[in-house]
Amino acid sequence: MTAGDIYFDNAATTPLDPRVREAMLPFLGAQYGNPSSLHAAGRTARTAVDNAREAVAALLGATPPEIIFTASGTEADNLAVLGVLAQHEVSPQHVVVSAIEHPAVLETCRHAERRGAGVTYLPVAANGIVEPETLAAALRPETRLVSVMAANNVVGTLQPISQLARVAHDHGALFHTDAVQAAGKMPLDVVRLGVDLLSLSAHKLHGPQGVGALYVKRGLTLSPAVFGGGQERGLRSATENVAGLVGCGEAARIARDEMVQEAVRLVALRDRIFAGIAACGKNAYVVGDRFRRLPGHVCVAFAGLEAEAIKLLPALDEQRIFVSSGSACSSHHAGEPSHVLRAMGYDPVQAQGALRITLGRFSTSAEVDHFLDVLPRTLQTLRPATTRVII
Amino acid sequence: MQTSTAVPSVELPGLDCGLCGVATCEEFRARLTKSPDLIKRCIHLDAGSQRRALLRVVEDPASRGPATCTSGTCVAPIATDGSRKWVDSLGREFDFVLQHFPEEPGPREIIIPHNPMLTREMEIKKGDVMIGRPLGMSCGCPVTHCGEVRDVDPRTGVITWCVTGPLRPRQEGFKDIGYYIAEAYEGLIQASRNEIKIGMRYYFQPDMCMLQWRHSGLVNYINRSASGLQVRLEGLWIG
Numbered sequence: 348m349t350a351g352d353i354y355f356d357n358a359a360t361t362p363l364d365p366r367v368r369e370a371m372l373p374f375l376g377a378q379y380g381n382p383s384s385l386h387a388a389g390r391t392a393r394t395a396v397d398n399a400r401e402a403v404a405a406l407l408g409a410t411p412p413e414i415i416f417t418a419s420g421t422e423a424d425n426l427a428v429l430g431v432l433a434q435h436e437v438s439p440q441h442v443v444v445s446a447i448e449h450p451a452v453l454e455t456c457r458h459a460e461r462r463g464a465g466v467t468y469l470p471v472a473a474n475g476i477v478e479p480e481t482l483a484a485a486l487r488p489e490t491r492l493v494s495v496m497a498a499n500n501v502v503g504t505l506q507p508i509s510q511l512a513r514v515a516h517d518h519g520a521l522f523h524t525d526a527v528q529a530a531g532k533m534p535l536d537v538v539r540l541g542v543d544l545l546s547l548s549a550h551k552l553h554g555p556q557g558v559g560a561l562y563v564k565r566g567l568t569l570s571p572a573v574f575g576g577g578q579e580r581g582l583r584s585a586t587e588n589v590a591g592l593v594g595c596g597e598a599a600r601i602a603r604d605e606m607v608q609e610a611v612r613l614v615a616l617r618d619r620i621f622a623g624i625a626a627c628g629k630n631a632y633v634v635g636d637r638f639r640r641l642p643g644h645v646c647v648a649f650a651g652l653e654a655e656a657i658k659l660l661p662a663l664d665e666q667r668i669f670v671s672s673g674s675a676c677s678s679h680h681a682g683e684p685s686h687v688l689r690a691m692g693y694d695p696v697q698a699q700g701a702l703r704i705t706l707g708r709f710s711t712s713a714e715v716d717h718f719l720d721v722l723p724r725t726l727q728t729l730r731p732a733t734t735r736v737i738i
Numbered sequence: 739m740q741t742s743t744a745v746p747s748v749e750l751p752g753l754d755c756g757l758c759g760v761a762t763c764e765e766f767r768a769r770l771t772k773s774p775d776l777i778k779r780c781i782h783l784d785a786g787s788q789r790r791a792l793l794r795v796v797e798d799p800a801s802r803g804p805a806t807c808t809s810g811t812c813v814a815p816i817a818t819d820g821s822r823k824w825v826d827s828l829g830r831e832f833d834f835v836l837q838h839f840p841e842e843p844g845p846r847e848i849i850i851p852h853n854p855m856l857t858r859e860m861e862i863k864k865g866d867v868m869i870g871r872p873l874g875m876s877c878g879c880p881v882t883h884c885g886e887v888r889d890v891d892p893r894t895g896v897i898t899w900c901v902t903g904p905l906r907p908r909q910e911g912f913k914d915i916g917y918y919i920a921e922a923y924e925g926l927i928q929a930s931r932n933e934i935k936i937g938m939r940y941y942f943q944p945d946m947c948m949l950q951w952r953h954s955g956l957v958n959y960i961n962r963s964a965s966g967l968q969v970r971l972e973g974l975w976i977g
Binding site: 510606609610615640650694733734735 | 753760960
């Protein structure tokens with residue numbers, strides 16, 4: 348990234364907050380102790396990890412022992428799904444997940460499916476929302492776990508997590524939410540939401556890459572995913588990434604302190620982008636719900652131009668504006684339509700054509716102005732699939 | 739302009755989360771008195787609570803669902819009343835009738851002259867009245883077509899026109915582009931007997947075809963509109 352670049356891909360990853368970097372630096376230098384050591388250097392590291400755990404717990408309304416640090420949000424998702432299922436290996440297993448989950452959940456469930464578990468992939472409404480009634484109909488007596496993401500990474504749609512958790516509990520199933528996109532951007536009080544497990548990732552909230560966390564409700568027993576020295580309550584053995592955890596904790600603290608003012612600011616910028624795109628006369632439509640979405644998340648498409656997204660992104664890239672056509676994690680399958688948009692009912696061509704603009708803490712009003720100036724000109728260079736669109 | 743003065747009787751969550759765009763629920767409630775529609779911005783209320791709180795529901799024109807059905811890529815059969823005979827003038831079956839956009843003078847065709855340079859040499863422009871015949875592989879119609887130009891791409895020579903009857907060329911004169919290739923049709927489907935899926939080839943009956951012969955083409959664009967199912971068909975053949 349260089350000066351003047353406009354980074355509107357904060358759903359993929361976020362820039363490290365300088366305050367987070369500052370907090371991490373001592374643990375990349377003089378403070379290199381192992382938290383498991385009993386000497387002073389080790390105790391200093393242990394204190395730093397404990398403080399980070401407290402900060403993450405505070406962000407979620409949890410208690411520190413309920414936070415298990417991992418190396419990523421993906422690992423936290425894996426631990427949640429496989430850790431629950433491993434507790435029920437001798438009895439029938441059934442998992443319910445939404446069809447629009449991140450691959451970190453979907454692929455884990457497919458792995459479980461290959462090992463004999465039953466998996467139901469819940470359909471979503473056209474706005475990307477999982478209806479509680481749909482979930483209720485999918486539950487079985489042997490359903491062990493329901494996993495529905497708090498906010499979708501591609502379209503930004505927010506799910507009715509507390510309602511879905513209540514439905515799962517009424518049927519005796521545990522409830523996990525992948526909150527990697529939502530954490531730090533909206534209130535996620537685990538008690539109010541009623542979730543049993545919740546995953547997050549530090550690099551989505553201006554923390555470092557390579558750090559995740561899983562909230563595990565007190566009293567819930569999981570099977571470990573990594574075996575070794577017994578760190579993280581034995582669920583995730585490995586010497587702690589102290590600097591990373593410190594960064595995660597600081598990122599959580601800042602997100603919690605600044606959440607409301609940041610949400611207000613981002614919603615205003617988001618609304619300006621929606622209005623600006625609608626005004627550019629290219630038959631733009633909102634993908635996902637217009638309001639039930641993350642504060643800085645815009646996902647739109649242009650009727651008749653969906654197949655040209657492959658040209659739109661490089662054209663914006665040339666202007667040093669970095670946006671996305673979907674999840675960064677799906678770039679390994681770039682030729683495939685988005686599974687999220689397909690699940691929402693978009694045809695295979697439309698499902699390749701969404702433009703995802705995700706704002707973050709360092710996105711500015713001037714950047715939005717510049718983007719809205721460049722976009723209409725860029726759209727003019729595209730070749731529509733149809734000579735006219737009627738709405 | 740919204741003029742309601744009643745305060746919606748809705749219990750706001752009291753989380754002061756800012757996700758509606760204002761910092762506190764109290765401030766949000768104050769704004770609701772002027773604009774009840776803002777209730778849609780509270781993500782913590784379910785749709786039922788929002789509906790109850792709304793004094794007037796206004797659909798957001800910028801929001802819409804996907805063009806196709808929510809169960810996949812298909813658009814279900816539109817008319818199955820059994821009264822329509824799905825055969826052309828030669829007794830051949832077809833899947834749907836392609837109608838032109840209601841405010842346009844005739845079916846919308848995307849064509850290219852056999853010599854694309856003609857588009858520039860003849861200075862074809864929007865509004866011109868033009869004649870020509872769709873020769874050869876695409877799509878082989880023996881009838882010379884007349885119509886009005888809607889759009890021109892001078893770089894490629896591609897012309898978009900609406901095919902009309904012969905009266906206007908007789909009255910106003912015309913530009914004759916000779917033979918052309920019909921690259922695509924665009925129009926509306928208001929009745930079909932089969933699911934319409936993107937990527938599938940169908941037999942269809944252009945509503946205004948003088949010969950009432952069925953055509954076939956590949957659907958490569960679908961858009962559900964208020965007027966019907968808008969489609970684009972390429973790879974056109976007669977029969």
